[in-house]
Amino acid sequence: MITKRIIPCLDVKNGRVVKGVNFEGLSDVSSPTALAKYYSDNGADELVFYDITASAEGRALFTDILCEVARTIFIPLTVGGGINTLDDFDRVLKCGADKVSVNSGAIRNPALIGEAAKRYGDQCVVLSADVKRVDGVFRVFAKGGRENTGMEAIEWIRRGVASGAGEVVVNSIDTDGVKNGFDLELLQEVCNAVSVPVIASGGAGCIDHFTQLFQAIPTIDAGLAASIFHFGEVAIPNLKEELHKQGIPVRR
Amino acid sequence: MIAIVDYGVGNLFSLKSSLEAVGADVTVTGDAQVLRQAERIVLPGVGAFGDAAKKLQDSGLAEVICQEANHGKPLLGICLGMQMLLDVSYEYGEHKGLGLIHGAIRPIADVIPAGYKIPHIGWNALQFPEQKHPVFRDVQNGEHVYFVHSFHGTDCADHVAATTEYGGILTAAVARDNVVGCQFHPEKSGDVGLRILKAFCQGEF
Numbered sequence: 001m002i003t004k005r006i007i008p009c010l011d012v013k014n015g016r017v018v019k020g021v022n023f024e025g026l027s028d029v030s031s032p033t034a035l036a037k038y039y040s041d042n043g044a045d046e047l048v049f050y051d052i053t054a055s056a057e058g059r060a061l062f063t064d065i066l067c068e069v070a071r072t073i074f075i076p077l078t079v080g081g082g083i084n085t086l087d088d089f090d091r092v093l094k095c096g097a098d099k100v101s102v103n104s105g106a107i108r109n110p111a112l113i114g115e116a117a118k119r120y121g122d123q124c125v126v127l128s129a130d131v132k133r134v135d136g137v138f139r140v141f142a143k144g145g146r147e148n149t150g151m152e153a154i155e156w157i158r159r160g161v162a163s164g165a166g167e168v169v170v171n172s173i174d175t176d177g178v179k180n181g182f183d184l185e186l187l188q189e190v191c192n193a194v195s196v197p198v199i200a201s202g203g204a205g206c207i208d209h210f211t212q213l214f215q216a217i218p219t220i221d222a223g224l225a226a227s228i229f230h231f232g233e234v235a236i237p238n239l240k241e242e243l244h245k246q247g248i249p250v251r252r
Numbered sequence: 253m254i255a256i257v258d259y260g261v262g263n264l265f266s267l268k269s270s271l272e273a274v275g276a277d278v279t280v281t282g283d284a285q286v287l288r289q290a291e292r293i294v295l296p297g298v299g300a301f302g303d304a305a306k307k308l309q310d311s312g313l314a315e316v317i318c319q320e321a322n323h324g325k326p327l328l329g330i331c332l333g334m335q336m337l338l339d340v341s342y343e344y345g346e347h348k349g350l351g352l353i354h355g356a357i358r359p360i361a362d363v364i365p366a367g368y369k370i371p372h373i374g375w376n377a378l379q380f381p382e383q384k385h386p387v388f389r390d391v392q393n394g395e396h397v398y399f400v401h402s403f404h405g406t407d408c409a410d411h412v413a414a415t416t417e418y419g420g421i422l423t424a425a426v427a428r429d430n431v432v433g434c435q436f437h438p439e440k441s442g443d444v445g446l447r448i449l450k451a452f453c454q455g456e457f
Contacts, residue, residue, distance in 0.1 A: 005375065074269075121298055
């Protein structure tokens with residue numbers, strides 16, 4: 001039986017993981033390679049690296065680090081942040097990324113999804129969408145959630161999948177950071193609309209929120225989170241043990 | 253030396269790194285002579301079967317790989333590389349494979365119920381037949397590996413080396429003596445994957 005995936009997300013700026021982390025036994029808590037290895041050894045099913053660097057130097061550093069990570073750990077790696085062109089896809093895929101996540105780049109140029117899918121395969125293209133309710137309607141936001149594009153989110157995601165996105169990460173701005181649970185209403189709508197894997201993001205505060213997610217929406221494929229893993233509030237082995245007890249298939 | 257066949261399909265960085273991680277001396281090559289000199293050959297692949305098979309034929313490497321495999325050199329096909337070991341694929345038409353293992357590549361949709369997502373993406377458990385191929389000597393029933401595929405091997409009953417369950421039974425690996433194919437990605441399957449790669453690099457078969 002296919003298992004539900006648990007995915008930590010690491011934001012990298014100028015070669016270091018930001019949003020500080022706090023693990024015992026990890027000497028360099030902001031080293032992307034050390035953290036990636038820690039997560040890989042402790043049951044993460046996949047890792048997402050998000051490049052939040054703005055400068056060209058930072059970007060070059062990011063790809064160097066990605067190569068180092070890909071030489072060290074052997075689980076799927078998804079890379080996002082600053083992906084605007086096919087050259088950007090090329091740049092991170094050559095460094096060992098398995099999937100590339102597009103967000104604002106696809107909003108500026110929706111054709112990017114189809115072009116990338118044609119060149120690298122659907123399985124390689126992940127559409128990441130930041131979604132927020134505005135007057136009761138789910139809207140897509142760009143620029144890290146700061147700018148309302150006015151586009152209706154479910155339709156945007158449906159179009160992205162039709163163009164070739166092989167997976168969707170849905171980040172709810174409404175629940176992100178609140179630690180009150182995933183946005184089940186939004187995620188259910190997305191799962192009803194597309195037939196590719198859907199990864200839930202935004203709102204996880206404790207183990208129970210993952211259990212709720214997978215029980216409420218059996219077709220959701222994965223749960224993604226950052227700070228609760230980084231700060232050690234939720235340890236992935238404990239999370240998986242609990243999911244297993246609740247009858248949710250996980251890789252342990 | 254282990255040769256990874258480079259015929260212009262996909263990115264070989266992770267595969268090379270994973271083989272190096274289990275101690276192999278690895279060369280990525282599109283040179284027939286290097287393939288002949290290699291002790292073992294890994295045939296990777298992503299994308300569409302038709303394009304990849306054509307590239308492999310046009311480069312002249314298909315013939316070399318078959319000759320070497322038929323002389324007993326260990327050969328490991330991964331993902332699309334596994335699919336190309338078989339006789340034929342029905343992915344968007346009909347395409348000839350290397351024919352090193354009998355069988356045909358068909359859509360997984362033929363054997364899984366409606367409602368299951370395609371491609372089959374994620375970590376799924378392996379089940380082995382009673383007689384386990386030596387490449388899987390260090391992997392137990394129920395251990396998980398990472399899959400990304402929409403097609404799989406069929407009609408290769410005698411050569412099915414592992415299966416996985418996804419609403420129906422999918423072929424996860426095939427093997428015939430020195431020729432082995434994994435539908436999943438051992439280079440992305442964590443510790444379990446590294447054990448398989450290590451057994452391929454060191455095993456006698």
